[in-house]
Amino acid sequence: MRKILIVGAGQSGLQLALGLQSQGYEVTVMSNRTPDEIRGGRVMSTQCMFDRALSHERDLEINFWQNQAPKIEGVGISVAGPDGSRPIDWLGRLKGFAQSVDQRVKMAGWLETFAQRGGQLVIHGAAVSDLDFFARTYDLVLVAAGKGELVSMFARDGERSPYDAPQRALAVSYVNGLGPRPEHPETEAVRCNLVPGVGELFIMPSLTNNGRCDILFWEGIPGGPLDVFQDIRDPAEHLATTLELMERFLPWEYARATKVELTDAGGTLAGRYAPTVRKPIGRLPGGGAVLGVADVVVANDPITGQGSNSASKCAATYLDSILEHGDRPFDEEWMQATFDRNWESVRHTTRWTNAMLAPPPEHVLNIIGAAGQSQQIADRFVNGFDDPSDLEDYFFEPEKANAFLAEATAAAGPADS
Template sequence: MRKILIVGAGQAGLQLALGLQSHGYDVTVMTNRTAAEVRDGRVLSTQCMFNTSLGHERELGINFWEDAAPKVEGLGVSVSGPGAERVIDWVGELDGYGQSVDQRIKMAGWLETFAQRGGQVVIHGVAVSDLDYFARTYDLVLVAAGKGELVSMFGRDASRSPYDAPQRALSVAYVHGLGPRPEHDFKAVRCNLVPGVGELFVIPALTISGACDILFWEGIPGGPLDVFGDVKDPAEHLRLTLELMKTFTPWEYDRARGGVELTDAGGTLAGRYAPVVRNPIGELPSGGLVLGVADVVVANDPITGQGSNNAAKCAAVYLDAILAHGDKPFDRDFMQAAFDRYWENAQHVTKWTNAMLAPPPEHVLNLIGAAGQLPAVAHRFANGFDNPADFENWFYDPEKAGAFLASVAPPQP
């Protein structure tokens, strides 16, 4: 039986561990927190997973919260004008629903399931010196912990990383009590664009205390949304979140007038990081090799909501690659080939995300505006969140954008 070590217990690490376990591999997961510590801690992310990524969980039978989590059936975009009025507002329906499950619930539950099924869980912080030993005792070591010392083993790929500094200051609040959007009677992620300031995303989700909404500000560094860095008090974090909504997205603030409250004391998060693509293979002092997973090697800004989706897709690709490799050694060629297969999808996410961080060119503004009059444009944009590769066919190039708009425009009398 082949022995595999996975360092990190997030979406990718645990999904891969459970998948390998189901195929009879001897898998160890190392993480620095117990399931109880994860469940009782602060929120970890703003995850919203779309149909393809949810399918990978269904295939493994680990979609434990699918019946409980709100079904996200659409994705809407609003754009704020100079007077904080909505100058664009539309929603596109998704072909398959998405869902957002608080990772405190999911990761704690998956870690417990892995252990109950006979997997070995080691609660211990891992340093590079530890991996030097483990690389000699396991057939394959995968690093799925995207922060800390271990990430330094994976060098930045400058050719795929146009930004060397954070492009957004991030702020999250999980809340109860937000009213529905009056424009539609189904759950939808709402993307509110405030030109020159940043973005507000409102995401229906499931948390420890039930259904909730995630209020997620992405602020241009140094701008009016970049005010959460020194805030430690959760109540002050929520007050600032709502105050900024009232100023910049009053139509979303109207949903909060009935009174909103944090889901729990750990329901806030703030931070920032530079988007980066790293080399997938880490070389240890002894010459041993480890393979980077998901955010370790491709860390995009969350503006396009792809972090958990990328993680699920990476885990699925790596699972297939490991199973197909049989008893052959997990050498450098295997590691590079596995990452290259993952990059076939991830490159489209990185290109799209980096494009959305920059001021939009005129043809993109035209597309976003046209979606308000042409349902086919809204539908295609919304479903690009599940299949970002499709943006290559109509979004980036002005000529392709124009051809697409012409193809869906009503005939002139």
């Protein structure tokens, strides 16, 4: 029986731990918090998982909240005009539903399941010196904790990291009481509101500790009018500021948010980080090596909503690589090959996310505008959230975009928004 240590208890680490456990591996998970501490703590993220990522949870039969979480059927794009208008406003339909489950709910539940199934759960923060010891004790050590000292073991990959500073200031509020969009009151959808030169507001239906909720998520260009949350400590002030900015820039979203309240005292989050790709192998002082997982080695900005999706896909890829490797040593050559296998998928996400952080070129504006006139184009674009590799065929180069629009426009039916 092979012994594997996973440091970190997020989407990727726990999904991988449960997958390995189901295959008879002896797995230890190190978490710096107990399930109850996670469940009762502050929100950790936004998350909207699309069909391909959710399929990995279904395969492992750990999709415990599928019947409780809202089934998200579409993604809407709105662009704000200078006078509070919406020159662009449309809804694309997803082929398979998406869902969002508060990570406080999911990670606490998964940790408890892992322990109930006989997994070794160690509640303790890990330092590099700890891993030096563990690397001699376990067949493989995986680092899935994307913050803190351990990340410093993984060198930045400058060729794959075009940004060296945060590109957005992030502010999250989990709320109850949000009304529906009147134009599609029956449709659960993620709403992406773009304010040119200012930032973005994302609204997504979710499931939290006390039931259904919605997430209000501002992404502000640093130094701009949305970059005001860094010094706010009071949750009520955080929400009030969120709503003031909605009223100022996105009055159609504010109109359905006048009665919202926070889900709980821990329902806000603010921060920023530089999107970074790192080398996958961390080398320890004693000569051992550990493998980085998910956002430890590929930390994209959340502007395209891909964090939990990439984490799930990484866990699935790593699980396959571990199972296929049998009883051979998990050497550095295997570690690099395992990361490279995952990179084949996540590179599309990274390219798309980095592109969305920059001012959109004309051909991208043309795609977004054309989607308002063609349901086919709208649907094709929003299903890129599920499979970002499809964007390679039409999104990045003007020539491909023009050819796509010409073909799609000729065959398009009327939009439904």
